Amino acid sequence: MTSTALITGTSTGIGRATAKHFAANGWNVVATMRAPEAESGRDDPLTDVEGVLVTRLDVTDLASIDAAVALGTKHFGAIDALVNNAGYGAYGALESTPREKIVRQFDTNVIGLFDVTKALLPQMRTRGSGVIVNVSSMGGKITMPLGSLYHGTKFAVEGLSEALSFELGAIGVKMKIVEPGIVTTDFSGRSMDLSVDPELSEYAPVVQGLIAASQADRPASSPESVAEIIFGAATDGTDQLRYVAGEDAAQIIAARSAADDATFLAQMRTTYGLA
Numbered sequence: 101m102t103s104t105a106l107i108t109g110t111s112t113g114i115g116r117a118t119a120k121h122f123a124a125n126g127w128n129v130v131a132t133m134r135a136p137e138a139e140s141g142r143d144d145p146l147t148d149v150e151g152v153l154v155t156r157l158d159v160t161d162l163a164s165i166d167a168a169v170a171l172g173t174k175h176f177g178a179i180d181a182l183v184n185n186a187g188y189g190a191y192g193a194l195e196s197t198p199r200e201k202i203v204r205q206f207d208t209n210v211i212g213l214f215d216v217t218k219a220l221l222p223q224m225r226t227r228g229s230g231v232i233v234n235v236s237s238m239g240g241k242i243t244m245p246l247g248s249l250y251h252g253t254k255f256a257v258e259g260l261s262e263a264l265s266f267e268l269g270a271i272g273v274k275m276k277i278v279e280p281g282i283v284t285t286d287f288s289g290r291s292m293d294l295s296v297d298p299e300l301s302e303y304a305p306v307v308q309g310l311i312a313a314s315q316a317d318r319p320a321s322s323p324e325s326v327a328e329i330i331f332g333a334a335t336d337g338t339d340q341l342r343y344v345a346g347e348d349a350a351q352i353i354a355a356r357s358a359a360d361d362a363t364f365l366a367q368m369r370t371t372y373g374l375a
Contacts, residue, residue, distance in 0.1 A: 104128040104176040105334065106169065108157060108216060109186030110146065111135065114235065114283060117323035118183055118330050123151045125331060130172035130179065132157030159186050159212025160204075169219045178227065181334045182220050184213045185235045190249040191310070192295030193303045201295070202249060209253035214260070221273070228272035231334050234261045238281045238349035242356050242364075244313075245306045245372050246294075265341055276333040277342045281349030282320040309372035321346035 105122045109115035111133040119131040129152045136154045139145040147154050153175050157168035172179055188208040190201050217232060224230030239247065240254035258277060265275035296307055329345040344350045356364055369375045 101177070102126065102128050102151070103180040104130065104172065104178060105181040105183060106130040106132065106172050106179050106216075106220065107183040107185060108132050108159060110154075111138065114280065114323045114326050114330075115183075115185040116146070117327040118185065119146055119152060120149060121324070121327040121331050122334075123149050127151065127181075128176045129153070130155065130168065130176070132168050134158045157216075159216055160207045162215060165216055165219050169216075173223065178223060179220055180229070181231045181233065182217065183233045183235065183330060183334070184216060185330075186212065187235065188293070189247075190293045190295070191244075191246045192249075192293075193246060193297065193300060193306070194248050195303075196297035196300055197249065197295055201293070205249040206253055206256075209250075210256045210260070213257065217264075221268075224273045225271045230272070231274040231276060232264075232268065233276040233278060233330055233334050235330070236261070236277050236279050238279050238344075238346075238353055240277075240279060241353045242368070244368075245310050245374065246303075262341065269339070274339065275341065278326070278330050278333055279342060279344050279349055279353065280321060280326045280329075281344075281346030281352070282318055283326055283346070284320045284322055306372070306374065309374050313372050319346070319348045321348075 105127050107115055107119050107122070107129060110119045110131040119129050122129050131146045131152050131154045134156065136156050139147050139154055146152050153172060155168050155171050156164055158164045169179070186208065188205060190197070190205040213234060234257055236257045237254045239251050240258040243251040261275055261277045268275050326345045329343050333343045344353055366375070
């Protein structure tokens with residue numbers, strides 16, 4: 101029987117490339133997004149891809165999660181893999197960040213991931229099989245200035261995924277974490293939210309350092325290359341937990357592992373002009 105994957109956040113970037121990659125490799129795909137009606141206006145709608153069912157799922161809306169899981173299960177019979185890809189990045193000085201933005205950040209990247217996972221676990225437990233791939237980030241291993249919210253959520257994804265691997269392994273379900281570096285997507289535009297309060301001038305050097313560093317020429321991975329790693333993680337049949345995606349991620353995660361806090365953080369302060 102053909103396997104089926106449910107993937108969140110497939111309107112753009114990594115999620116969209118992943119949906120296409122699974123479909124190209126013979127999988128059925130439940131491609132979920134907050135506004136599926138927008139697909140009709142695209143040049144390459146996922147609705148035209150064989151084996152892909154496009155439906156609405158907002159990870160902050162429990163009813164939409166339940167509806168998407170029920171529809172995908174009814175349409176394809178069962179869901180064998182879940183790719184938790186939907187994400188949002190809030191950056192800015194914590195002092196000037198509205199509580200609503202803090203809640204949105206954690207609701208999307210952490211609570212939403214939990215809710216989608218919980219919605220699929222009953223059928224995976226009953227079958228005694230399945231795989232869950234959580235898309236984390238190199239930002240789940242290292243941090244950048246003004247990223248307390250975003251990195252807080254990605255560090256949480258790393259911890260919750262590792263902890264879940266024990267209980268899921270007991271019911272035959274594999275847990276995977278994919279850690280991309282910089283990716284050539286619109287994350288910095290549509291999905292990254294940088295708040296700057298001009299009244300708090302004391303934080304100006306940190307803001308300027310982050311902006312300058314983000315404009316530097318750095319290696320970036322394509323969404324398609326990350327999709328290949330996600331697919332490989334979902335299908336390799338091993339108990340490997342973490343998969344690094346991108347040369348930059350591999351280098352910086354290795355550097356973080358090799359250095360003590362004082363050395364690594366000093367290097368980061370230099371990178372962002374804060375030394």
